[in-house]
Amino acid sequence: MKKGLFSKLMAAFIAIIIVSFVMTAAFLSYWFEGYYFKQRESELLKESQFIKYKAIQYLDGNLTKDDINDTLTYIGNYLSADIWLVDNYGYVYSVSKSEHKKLIATSKQIVTSDLKELRENETVDKIENYSEIFTDPVHTFEVPIFSDKVFKGAIMMHTSINELKEPLKWVYKIIWASAVFAIVICCIVIYYLSQKIIIRPLERINYAADKISRGEVEKRVEIRSNDEIGELAKSFNSMADSLQKVEKNRREFISNVSHEIRSPITSIKGFIGGMIDGVIPLEKQNYYLTVTYSEIQRLTRLVNDLLDLSTIESGQLKLNIEKVDINEIIRLCVIKFETRINEKKLKVDVHLEDDKLYVAADKDRITQVVTNLVDNAVKYVNENGNIKIFTKIKGEKVFTSIYNDGSSISQSDMKYIWDRFYKMDKSRTSKISTGLGLPIVRSILTQLGEDIWAENKKPDGIMFTFTLKRV
Ligand SMILES: Nc1ncnc2c1ncn2[C@@H]1O[C@H](COP(=O)(O)OP(=O)(O)OP(=O)(O)O)[C@@H](O)[C@H]1O
Ligand SMILES: [Mg+2]
Structure with a gap:
């Protein structure tokens, strides 16, 4: 996955960079070539003024043939160009290089198709072959000559294309070398940045996830960047926090269960062992059997409670919702606790709204709720204490409250009383x-x-209140 993401990113970036740099380099080369040719043309045009002047002098008979040839040779060398002069019919009458003198001797019309433009006082710019004269194609620039508004022929200036492009080749090399250099630099920068911003943080998160999945739930990622990766790291860490909490609860739960089961088993083992060994005399055996029996009862209750809790929490408990009279459940419950109430000499007040108060609930489960709450009230109230139970209608709901005086629960304990195995006064209630x-x-x-x-x-006491839906 890591490699895939990285190579995809790199491929996308490199493709974009290459395309943009190649386009820039191509545009630059094209632009520079145009610019270079324009420069060359303006240079030729400038020099053509002097040639024009000399040509008119020659045509007027004020200059010898050798003089005009020398002038062309001199300027031709200076411009690195071959210069020819043609008359108004397109026949060559003077050249800059002696090897082209044969053109003067032949009666071949050199300029034909361009004559029309030249007569209209326009310059001509073209790439020509002249295969019998030049080995390579040449760039030809033609400038018309006018004297007293009469067309007197033209100047032809040829430059070998290869020679002309020689300096351009250097410029192209520089442009393309810079493009390649820039691509390489960009790739390095992108590699570094993508590693720093995306790949390495993802690798760290991945590493932490792997460690957590192997049980090291305290592992976290240290990424503080202020972007989506930072957000991801934060969410990841908070997910790891909750996982750690779940794991802690699980460990605590197992240790609590083992502890709760171990104590009755140890005492049962001790008593029965004592009876077998004869350490406990025969006449006391009945008493110890009773104690053992109550320990077994406690063990049974613990296992049943645990099973109940796990069924309810796993959502496997099928609730049988029906119309239940909550008042009736409370009455039966109080009767169930009669012996203990009398033993502790408790005063129990039951204020029930209406005779029958119907709610939508599972009868057995709601009996369990009331039993557990009344059991707590009876258990934690002082001797001769008061217990009040009442129901009240509030809109669509029925509020059932169970109050006992005496004890109260501190704010810090209040948070934990709903946790499994939480007992406030461990010594007093542990048995x-x-x-x-x-x-x-x-x-x-x-x-x-x-x-x-x-x-x-x-001034004292604690009240538990729960709601139910009225029907
Ligand atoms: N009515 C109450 N008055 C004072 N303290 C209470 C009352 N009800 C609950 N508590 C406190 O909350 C703790 C948790 O109650 P909970 O009913 O879950 O457990 P328990 O009564 O100790 O054990 P169990 O109900 O399983 O026999 C109790 O140990 C007790 O300290
Ligand atoms: Mg209880």
Whole structure:
């Protein structure tokens, strides 16, 4: 994946750079060639003024043939050009190089098709072959000669194309070498930047993800860039945080479960071992069997609670929603706790709104909720304490509250009472509690789409309230 992304990026960038540089270089070369030829033409045009002057002098008989030939030779050498003079019919009468003198002797008309333009006082610019005279094609520039507005012929100036292009070749080389150099530099810069901005951060995230998947949940990525990659790193880290939290909860849960199971098993093992060894005398065996039995009961309850919680939390619990009388459930529940209420000499007030109060709920599960809350109230209230249970209609909802006086829960504990295995007073409750009551209550109500909360009451006491939908 890494290599793929990197090579794709590089390929795209390089293609763009090459295309743009090649286009620039091609445009520059084309432009420079045009510019170069224009310069050459204006140079030739400038020198042609003097030749024109000399040619008219010659045609007027004021200059000898040798003089005009010498002039052409001199200027031809200076311009690196072959210069011919043609008369008004296109016949050559003077040349700059002696080897072209044969043109004067022959009666061959050199200029034919261009005569029309020249007569109209226009210059002609062309690339010609003249195969019998020049080996290479030549660039020919023709300038008309007029004397007293009468057409007197023209000046022809030829330059070998190869010779002409010689300096251009150098310029092309420089342009293309710069383009290649720029492409190489750009590639290096892009390579460096893409590595720094994208590839390496992605590799680091990938590395951290790999470590986390192998169990090193505390691994994080250190990327602080203020862009999408930085955002990705941030999201990745917060995802790793939650994973770490889940992992921590899982470890704590396993350790809690093992701890909760180990203590009853240890005491059961101790008692039974004592009976087998005869350490516990026969007359005391009945007592220890009772203790063992209650430990087994505790163990059974713990396992049942755990199973309940895992079924509810995994969403596998099938709720059987029906029309349930919450008042009736509360009454039955209080009756269930009668013995314990009497033992602790508690005063229980039950204020129920209406005789029957129907809600949409799963009867068994809502009985479990009320039982757990009443169980807590009875368990944590002081002797001779007060318990109040009441129902109230609020719009579409029925609020059920269970209050007990005496104890209150500190703000710091309040956050944790819904956590599995959380027990505030570990020494006092460890024998009779597992810390699974409230988590079960909350899971059931969450499954029903309802809410539950706890609040400390003034001057003392604590109240748990949950909602249910009225039908
Ligand atoms: N009515 C209450 N008054 C005072 N403290 C309470 C009350 N209800 C719950 N608590 C505190 O919240 C903790 C968690 O309650 P929860 O019902 O989950 O566990 P438990 O009662 O200790 O064990 P279990 O319900 O599994 O037997 C309790 O240990 C207790 O400290
Ligand atoms: Mg409880």
